[in-house]
Amino acid sequence: xxxxxxxxxxxxxxxxxxxxxxxxxxxxxxxxxxxxxxxxxxxxxxxxxxxxxxxxxxxxxxxxxxxxxxxxxxxxxxxxxxxxxxxxxxxxxxxxxxxxxxxxxxxxxxxxxxxxxxxxxxxxxxxxxxxxxxxxxxxxxxxxxxxxxxxxxxxxxxxxxxxxxxxxxxxxxxxxxxxxxxxxxxxxxxxxxxxxxxxxxxxxxxxxxxxxxxxxxxxxxxxxxxxxxxxxxxxxxxxxxxxxxxxxxxxxxxxxxxxxxxxxxxxxxxxxxxxxxxxxxxxxxxxxxxxxxxxxxxxxxxxxxxxxxxxxxxxxxxxxxxxxxxxxxxxxxx
Amino acid sequence: xxxxxxxxxxxxxxxxxxxxxxxxxxxxxxxxxxxxxxxxxxxxxxxxxxxxxxxxxxxxxxxxxxxxxxxxxxxxxxxxxxxxxxxxxxxxxxxxxxxxxxxxxxxxxxxxxxxxxxxxxxxxxxxxxxxxxxxxxxxxxxxxxxxxxxxxxxxxxxxxxxxxxxxxxxxxxxxxxxxxxxxxxxxxxxxxxxxxxxxxxxxxxxxxxxxxxxxxxxxxxxxxxxxxxxxxxxxxxxxxxxxxxxxxxxxxxxxxxxxxxxxxxxxxxxxxxxxxxxxxxxxxxxxxxxxxxxxxxxxxxxxxxxxxxxxxxxxxxxxxxxxxxxxxxxxxxxxx
Numbered sequence: 001x002x003x004x005x006x007x008x009x010x011x012x013x014x015x016x017x018x019x020x021x022x023x024x025x026x027x028x029x030x031x032x033x034x035x036x037x038x039x040x041x042x043x044x045x046x047x048x049x050x051x052x053x054x055x056x057x058x059x060x061x062x063x064x065x066x067x068x069x070x071x072x073x074x075x076x077x078x079x080x081x082x083x084x085x086x087x088x089x090x091x092x093x094x095x096x097x098x099x100x101x102x103x104x105x106x107x108x109x110x111x112x113x114x115x116x117x118x119x120x121x122x123x124x125x126x127x128x129x130x131x132x133x134x135x136x137x138x139x140x141x142x143x144x145x146x147x148x149x150x151x152x153x154x155x156x157x158x159x160x161x162x163x164x165x166x167x168x169x170x171x172x173x174x175x176x177x178x179x180x181x182x183x184x185x186x187x188x189x190x191x192x193x194x195x196x197x198x199x200x201x202x203x204x205x206x207x208x209x210x211x212x213x214x215x216x217x218x219x220x221x222x223x224x225x226x227x228x229x230x231x232x233x234x235x236x237x238x239x240x241x242x243x244x245x246x247x248x249x250x251x252x253x254x255x256x257x258x259x260x261x262x263x264x265x266x267x268x269x270x271x272x273x274x275x276x277x278x279x280x281x282x283x284x285x286x287x288x289x290x291x292x293x294x295x296x297x298x299x300x301x302x303x304x305x306x307x308x309x310x311x312x313x314x315x316x317x318x319x320x321x322x323x324x325x326x327x328x329x330x331x332x333x334x
Numbered sequence: 335x336x337x338x339x340x341x342x343x344x345x346x347x348x349x350x351x352x353x354x355x356x357x358x359x360x361x362x363x364x365x366x367x368x369x370x371x372x373x374x375x376x377x378x379x380x381x382x383x384x385x386x387x388x389x390x391x392x393x394x395x396x397x398x399x400x401x402x403x404x405x406x407x408x409x410x411x412x413x414x415x416x417x418x419x420x421x422x423x424x425x426x427x428x429x430x431x432x433x434x435x436x437x438x439x440x441x442x443x444x445x446x447x448x449x450x451x452x453x454x455x456x457x458x459x460x461x462x463x464x465x466x467x468x469x470x471x472x473x474x475x476x477x478x479x480x481x482x483x484x485x486x487x488x489x490x491x492x493x494x495x496x497x498x499x500x501x502x503x504x505x506x507x508x509x510x511x512x513x514x515x516x517x518x519x520x521x522x523x524x525x526x527x528x529x530x531x532x533x534x535x536x537x538x539x540x541x542x543x544x545x546x547x548x549x550x551x552x553x554x555x556x557x558x559x560x561x562x563x564x565x566x567x568x569x570x571x572x573x574x575x576x577x578x579x580x581x582x583x584x585x586x587x588x589x590x591x592x593x594x595x596x597x598x599x600x601x602x603x604x605x606x607x608x609x610x611x612x613x614x615x616x617x618x619x620x621x622x623x624x625x626x627x628x629x630x631x632x633x634x635x636x637x638x639x640x641x642x643x644x645x646x647x648x649x650x651x652x653x654x655x656x657x658x659x660x661x662x663x664x665x666x667x668x669x670x
Contacts, residue, residue, distance in 0.1 A: 093575065106566060107568055109571070111663070
C-alpha cells in the first residue's frame with residue numbers, strides 16, 4: 001500500500017462470489033487497494049480477471065443474486081460503504097462516484113433524450129429544478145466537447161455517433177462533480193482516433209475538476225500514457241501494484257512481464273508474430289489455494305502449486321504477489 | 335410522420351377494395367343457398383323468383399358493383415343525412431339489406447355494437463390492466479413464486495378454451511352460488527345504483543372469462559419484453575446514476591418494454607369489435623359475434639359480406655395505428 005494518509009477510497013480484502021446453479025464462482029478474491037484524491041489508478045488484466053466485477057462490487061451494482069460480496073471493507077471518503085443503507089448507497093452512486101462503461105452504443109437509454117438522461121442525476125442528487133438541471137446539462141455537454149449543446153439536449157442517443165455518446169456518458173458521470181470516476185474500459189469499443197480524443201478529454205477534465213480516476217483496461221498502451229499507478233489483476237487478485245513508470249521499467253510478476261511482452265514494439269520487429277500468453281485464465285470454482293497463474297507461468301516451481309502468494313512490498317510503493325523473485329531468478333526468501 | 339400516415343391511408347384504399355372483392359368472391363362461390371332455409375313445399379319456380387328478387391339472377395360482378403355502390407356511396411350518404419338531419423337528393427336509395435331480417439345491415443351493427451364494446455371491450459381493458467403489472471413483476475422477480483404462479487395461470491388461460499372456463503364459471507357462480515345471472519340481459523338499462531349493480535353483476539362473468547384469456551397472452555409478451563430490457567446496458571447506467579430502483583424499472587425499463595407490447599395491444603383491438611363469438615354465445619350476449627354466426631347459418635350474404643368487410647377495415651386501420659404508435663414510442667423509428 002502507498003503511505004497516503006488522505007485517501008478517497010480504501011478497499012481491503014474485497015471478495016465477491018457468484019452463486020450459480022453449478023456452484024460458486026469466485027470472481028474477486030481478496031482485493032485491496034487505495035486511491036488518493038486526484039490520482040489515476042489503472043487496473044489491467046485479461047478478460048475475466050475480475051477487473052469490472054471488482055469495480056461493480058464497490059458500488060453494489062452487481063445483480064444479487066447471483067453476486068454476493070462475501071467479505072471486505074470499502075471506505076469511500078471516510079464512510080463505510082458496506083454498512084450503508086440502500087438509500088445512502090444510491091446517494092454515492094452517481095453522486096460521489098461516477099461511472100463510465102465500455103459500450104457507449106448500448107449504455108444510454110434509446111427512448112429518452114440525451115438531455116433527460118443527463119438531467120436525471122442532477123435532479124436526483126443535487127435536487128435541482130428542471131430549469132437549473134437543463135442549464136447545467138447544457139454546460140456539461142459543452143464541457144465534454146459537444147457543440148450546439150442546447151440544441152443537442154433534445155436529441156436521442158441514436159442521433160449521436162459512438163464517440164459522441166461516450167462523451168455524453170462522461171457528461172452524465174461527471175454531472176454531480178464526483179470525487180471518484182470509475183471508467184470501465186471507456187475506449188475499448190471506440191476506434192483508435194476516437195480513443196485518442198476521449199483519452200485527451202478525460203485527461204483535460206481531470207485537470208479541470210480534480211477527481212480521482214480508476215481506469216479499467218486491458219490496454220497497457222493506454223495505461224502508460226495516462227495512469228499514476230497501476231494494479232495488475234489476475235484471477236480476481238491484484239498480483240502486482242506499482243507506480244506506472246516503475247511497473248514498466250521493472251516488472252516483477254511473470255504475468256506482468258508476459259503482458260508487457262505481448263505489446264508490439266514500434267521498431268524492428270515488424271516481421272515477427274505478436275506474442276501471446278499461452279492458455280486461458282482460470283474459472284475459479286473455489287477460493288485460490290495456490291498461485292492461479294502457475295499453470296501458465298514459465299517460472300513456476302513446487303511452492304507455486306501448493307500455496308497462494310500474498311502481496312509483499314519490494315520497493316517504494318511497489319508490491320507483488322509471487323513466490324519467484326525476478327531479481328535473483330529464483331525463489332523469494334520468505 | 336404526417337406524410338407517412340397520408341401515404342399509408344391512400345394505400346389502404348386499393349387494399350380494402352381488393353379485400354372486399356375477395357370476400358364477395360368467396361361468399362359467392364361457397365355452396366350457400368339463401369332459400370335453403372325455406373320450407374320444402376315451395377315449388378322450384380317460386381324459388382327461382384325468390385332468388386331473382388334477391389338479385390341473385392345477375393352476374394357476380396354486377397352484384398359486387400351494386401354492393402360497392404350501396405356500401406361505399408349510399409350508406410355514407412345515409413349516415414350524413416341522419417347525423418345532420420338533412421336530405422340529400424330525394425333521400426331514397428338502396429341500402430345494404432339483410433336477407434333474413436329485411437333491415438339494413440348497418441342498423442343491425444349499430445344495434446349490436448354497444449353490447450360487444452361493453453363486454454368484449456371491457457374484457458380487453460381489464461386484461462391489459464391485469465397483464466401489464468403481472469408481466470412487470472414476473473420479469474423483475476424472475477423465477478420467484480409469483481413468476482411461477484403467473485406462468486402457470488398464463489398457460490392455463492392460454493390453453494383452456496373460453497367455452498370451458500365460461501361454462502365452469504356458470505356452473506360455479508350461477509348454478510351453485512347464485513351470485514351472477516348466467517344470461518346477459520341486453521334490454522337492461524342502467525338508471526340508478528341498483529340497476530348499475532345488476533349491470534356489473536351480469537358483466538362480470540363474460541368479462542372475466544375473456545380478460546383471463548387476453549391477460550394470459552399479454553402478460554407473457556410483457557414479461558418477455560421486460561426480461562429483454564432488464565439485461566440491457568442502459569439499466570446498469572441508470573443504476574450507476576443512483577436512481578431509485580422504482581425509477582429504473584418503471585421509467586427506464588418499462589418505457590422500452592412497452593414498445594412491442596403496445597403494438598400487440600393495438601393489433602388486438604379489431605378482435606374486440608369482431609366480438610368473441612364463443613363467449614357471446616355462452617353468455618347469450620347478442621353482440622357482433624353472435625350476429626355474424628346467425629348471418630352465416632342463414633346464408634345471409636349481404637350481412638356476412640358487410641360485417642366481414644367492416645372487420646377487415648378495422649384490421650387494416652389498427653395495423654396502421656400500431657405502426658404509428660410504434661413510431662411515436664420509439665424515437666429510433668422515423669418513417670419520413
